[in-house]
Amino acid sequence: MIEVQNVTKRYGQTLAVDDVSFTVEKGEIVGFLGPNAAGKTTTMRIITSYMPATAGKVKVAGYDVFENAMEVKKRIGYLPENPPLYLDMKVEDYLAFTAAINGVDKSAIPREIDRVVELTTLGDMRYRLIRKLSKGFRQRVGLAQALIHDPEVLVLDEPTVGLDPKQIIEVRDLIKELGNDHTIILSTHILPEVSMTSERVVIINKGRIVAEDTPTNLMASLKSGETVQLQVEAPFDDVKATLETMDGVTSVSLDTETSVGENICAVRVDSEPGKDIRKDVAREVVNKNWGLLELKQISLTLEDIFLELTTEEEVQA
Amino acid sequence: MRNTWEIFKRDARSYFSSPIAYVVIALFIAISGFFFYALLSRFLNLQMQAMMQAQQMGRSITINVNQMMVRPLLGNMSIIALFMIPMITMRSFSEDKKSGTMELLLTSPISNTQLIVGKFAAAFALYTSMVIIALVYPVVLMIFGNPEIMPMLMGYLGLLLLGAATVSVGVLISSFTENQIIAAVGTFAIMMLLWMIGWLGSGSGAFSELASYLSIIEHMDDFTKGVFDTAHLVYYASFLFVAVFLTYQSIESTKWRG
Ligand SMILES: Nc1ncnc2c1ncn2[C@@H]1O[C@H](COP(=O)(O)OP(=O)(O)O)[C@@H](O)[C@H]1O
Ligand SMILES: [Mg+2]
Numbered sequence: 001m002i003e004v005q006n007v008t009k010r011y012g013q014t015l016a017v018d019d020v021s022f023t024v025e026k027g028e029i030v031g032f033l034g035p036n037a038a039g040k041t042t043t044m045r046i047i048t049s050y051m052p053a054t055a056g057k058v059k060v061a062g063y064d065v066f067e068n069a070m071e072v073k074k075r076i077g078y079l080p081e082n083p084p085l086y087l088d089m090k091v092e093d094y095l096a097f098t099a100a101i102n103g104v105d106k107s108a109i110p111r112e113i114d115r116v117v118e119l120t121t122l123g124d125m126r127y128r129l130i131r132k133l134s135k136g137f138r139q140r141v142g143l144a145q146a147l148i149h150d151p152e153v154l155v156l157d158e159p160t161v162g163l164d165p166k167q168i169i170e171v172r173d174l175i176k177e178l179g180n181d182h183t184i185i186l187s188t189h190i191l192p193e194v195s196m197t198s199e200r201v202v203i204i205n206k207g208r209i210v211a212e213d214t215p216t217n218l219m220a221s222l223k224s225g226e227t228v229q230l231q232v233e234a235p236f237d238d239v240k241a242t243l244e245t246m247d248g249v250t251s252v253s254l255d256t257e258t259s260v261g262e263n264i265c266a267v268r269v270d271s272e273p274g275k276d277i278r279k280d281v282a283r284e285v286v287n288k289n290w291g292l293l294e295l296k297q298i299s300l301t302l303e304d305i306f307l308e309l310t311t312e313e314e315v316q317a
Numbered sequence: 318m319r320n321t322w323e324i325f326k327r328d329a330r331s332y333f334s335s336p337i338a339y340v341v342i343a344l345f346i347a348i349s350g351f352f353f354y355a356l357l358s359r360f361l362n363l364q365m366q367a368m369m370q371a372q373q374m375g376r377s378i379t380i381n382v383n384q385m386m387v388r389p390l391l392g393n394m395s396i397i398a399l400f401m402i403p404m405i406t407m408r409s410f411s412e413d414k415k416s417g418t419m420e421l422l423l424t425s426p427i428s429n430t431q432l433i434v435g436k437f438a439a440a441f442a443l444y445t446s447m448v449i450i451a452l453v454y455p456v457v458l459m460i461f462g463n464p465e466i467m468p469m470l471m472g473y474l475g476l477l478l479l480g481a482a483t484v485s486v487g488v489l490i491s492s493f494t495e496n497q498i499i500a501a502v503g504t505f506a507i508m509m510l511l512w513m514i515g516w517l518g519s520g521s522g523a524f525s526e527l528a529s530y531l532s533i534i535e536h537m538d539d540f541t542k543g544v545f546d547t548a549h550l551v552y553y554a555s556f557l558f559v560a561v562f563l564t565y566q567s568i569e570s571t572k573w574r575g
Contacts (some may be wrong), residue, residue: 082417097326
């Protein structure tokens with residue numbers, strides 16, 4: 001339903017999104033997870049045809065977001081990071097306006113308003129001035145606006161930010177419910193949020209996709225320890241025999257992809273989680289008088305990102 | 318068409334539900350009312366003198382209401398309009414840019430042209446309602462005097478054309494910035510420039526002619542005399558067209574810049 005192919009976006013010198021590719025299948029709920037300034041909002045603005053990418057292609061429901069922007073816009077309901085509200089309007093008038101500019105038939109507008117007011121449990125707030133609403137209700141009006149023309153695709157940029165815990169739960173339940181008959185992509189910087197709402201997670205950091213998996217698998221890989229990559233001038237069998245006996249090492253394997261030259265082997269050493277074995281490995285290699293060409297810790301990136309993500313629910317007023 | 322209408326309706330409602338609209342209208346009526354009163358007193362004074370002279374000298378002098386009252390009044394009103402319109406148009410795009418509703422508008426299936434025309438029409442509607450209220454002056458003159466009607470109507474048509482051109486500049490400038498004050502001051506500065514450039518047009522030569530052609534007020538002059546010249550219509554229409562075109566470009570380029 002959403003195909004993002006090698007999308008890059010620059011703002012002047014800033015590289016906000018760097019060669020990003022992923023897809024969202026029809027009916028899927030995908031979480032777009034990343035710390036602040038990762039490029040989530042930028043990617044969503046490109047998907048919704050708000051701004052063009054510097055390079056790359058995006059298709060929504062088969063339509064190119066650049067060449068066929070109108071068709072894409074008709075099919076997407078978009079909740080931007082800051083709900084785009086006219087504070088001087090009543091909720092009902094605002095929804096009537098957004099329905100009209102999204103092409104809802106005049107005669108169908110009252111019915112559609114009833115529908116989204118009920119979905120987002122706005123209740124009597126529909127008669128109020130938006131200026132008078134709390135943050136939580138404003139967020140729901142933003143969501144109601146995104147749903148008003150019953151779009152196939154929902155793009156929700158940090159839909160639970162700034163809500164209180166009760167409202168967060170309500171919004172997440174609503175998203176799950178909407179997931180039954182919509183294709184949804186929602187962004188968040190809160191780790192538990194994706195596992196609660198999404199079937200699949202795309203993790204973005206500094207403009208690049210760093211992982212893509214189910215929430216369960218990602219959580220598992222987070223707990224699965226670390227890997228050290230090294231290049232030594234020695235026979236692999238000796239290296240393996242020596243390193244495997246070390247404290248904390250779980251496995252030693254030959255990295256065939258990066259092996260170089262005669263007598264030099266690239267080795268991957270996996271260790272238990274939370275244990276930095278680099279110093280021990282280096283000491284061992286030096287003791288054996290092998291030539292140490294390279295030693296580095298890999299797959300740390302994912303963990304670094306997780307550290308930057310909010311892992312606990314913040315309670316906000 | 319429907320989209321343009323919806324944008325127009327929303328913006329117009331928003332204008333008329335904010336105090337700014339009423340402040341602007343009140344200011345316009347107060348200032349032009351002052352000029353009307355001053356011109357009227359001067360006119361009545363002159364007429365009195367003329368009558369006394371006529372009695373003494375035994376022949377009558379008629380003083381032309383159109384010449385003495387209507388033309389200067391329309392001239393004043395066009396200058397006041399240049400001051401007032403920036404206060405109307407400063408919200409046009411700036412407010413949407415500031416509040417984030419621009420993101421709503423630009424991700425809805427409406428075209429830039431529909432958006433711009435709708436927004437322009439709303440601001441112009443507010444200006445027009447101001448001009449309509451100012452029709453009270455010719456009505457007063459018609460009740461108490463005997464002015465020629467055609468030149469007055471032409472003058473008001475000129476006011477509307479001048480207003481349309483000015484509103485289009487205001488909408489353009491408001492598309493550059495999310496700051497309403499900057500939008501208002503910028504529009505005002507440009508309109509002042511387009512007014513004052515006419516002062517360079519008093520000499521002769523190509524430059525002088527160009528300066529006077531560019532002057533937005535200069536084109537009003539014939540209208541206040543009751544003369545309809547399509548050249549002036551063409552001037553205001555092309556002015557409007559260029560401003561709308563540039564607004565279109567401005568909105569497209571915000572998209573690229575983000
Ligand atoms: N309009 C803009 N102009 C310039 N830089 C921008 C703009 N929007 C975002 N950026 C930059 O692009 C990067 C990604 O931002 P964004 O997409 O908003 O990230 P996120 O939504 O994940 O927090 C950041 O470094 C941000 O400063
Ligand atoms: Mg963001």
